[in-house]
Amino acid sequence: MIHLDPLPGSPGFRSMDAVITKALEDASTLADAGFPALMVENFGDAPFFADSVPSETVAAMTRCVDALIAGTGLPVGVNVLRNDALSAMGIAAATGAPLIRVNVLSGVMYTDQGPIVGKSAELLRKRAELGASTEIWADVLVKHATPPPGADIRQIAVDTLERAGADAVIVTGRGTGSSPEIDHLKTVREAIGPGTRLVVGSGANPTNVADLAAIANTLIVGSATKRDGSPTNPVDPKRADQIAHAAARAGLI
Secondary structure, eight states: OEEOOOOTTSTTOOOHHHHHHHHHHHHHHHHHHTOOOEEEEOGGGOSOOSSOOOHHHHHHHHHHHHHHHHHHOOOEEEEOTTTOHHHHHHHHHHHTOOEEEESOSSSEEEETTEEEEOOHHHHHHHHHHHTOOOEEEEESSOSSEEOOTTOOHHHHHHHHHHTTOOSEEEEOOSSTTOOOOHHHHHHHHHHHOTTSEEEEOSOOOTTTHHHHHTTOSEEOOOGGGBGGGOTTSOBOHHHHHHHHHHHHHTTOO
16 A cells, blocks of 8 residues: 555645655555555545545546556556545546545445445446446445444445445455454455455554455555554565565465
């Protein structure tokens, strides 16, 4: 995961050159460690807009994604926080990014940005309108959020695929850097079957990669690659190597 520094318009923004330079340095370290793909998100833009970011954010992220693709040659996924899936799809269509991550694709989750309601109908129509082949990877009970009373992770996972049109589902822990519960992963795997991509979206580290990989197809790793495990720090080459080696031993790369 490439956690972008604050972008134009956000508190703490410095310069686009600084944002892109740091992103490329992190991406290069991950590529050198053997990571097969990258994902980028506007992590530094907190506090986040709920589901519609300003035009300057879209422009800045498009520049960043272009730079990362050109600089590494790796596939790059796009996540526009907190939940601007339509902008993410536009960025992907403009840059050739193969996938987007959507924190809330359907239903509702209660977050520090207020209630966020998924826009799967609008998103899938936008993808068709753009003629894009971009995959949609959608969180199930996303981190930093509370589901409605009675929410059932099994049914939500199935609905996310069959009714909301996701290409893959993502399971996370409760917050950034926290691991998902193995029982939740197993429940989702049983619900969606062996042929659908299941992604771990937080909390992977060298000690649990093997256990996670026994259930999931893909791991999105962010905090565990960073110096001191902090998502705002640069990628630590040693930490990145440890994750990559663990993933290789588990057969993920």
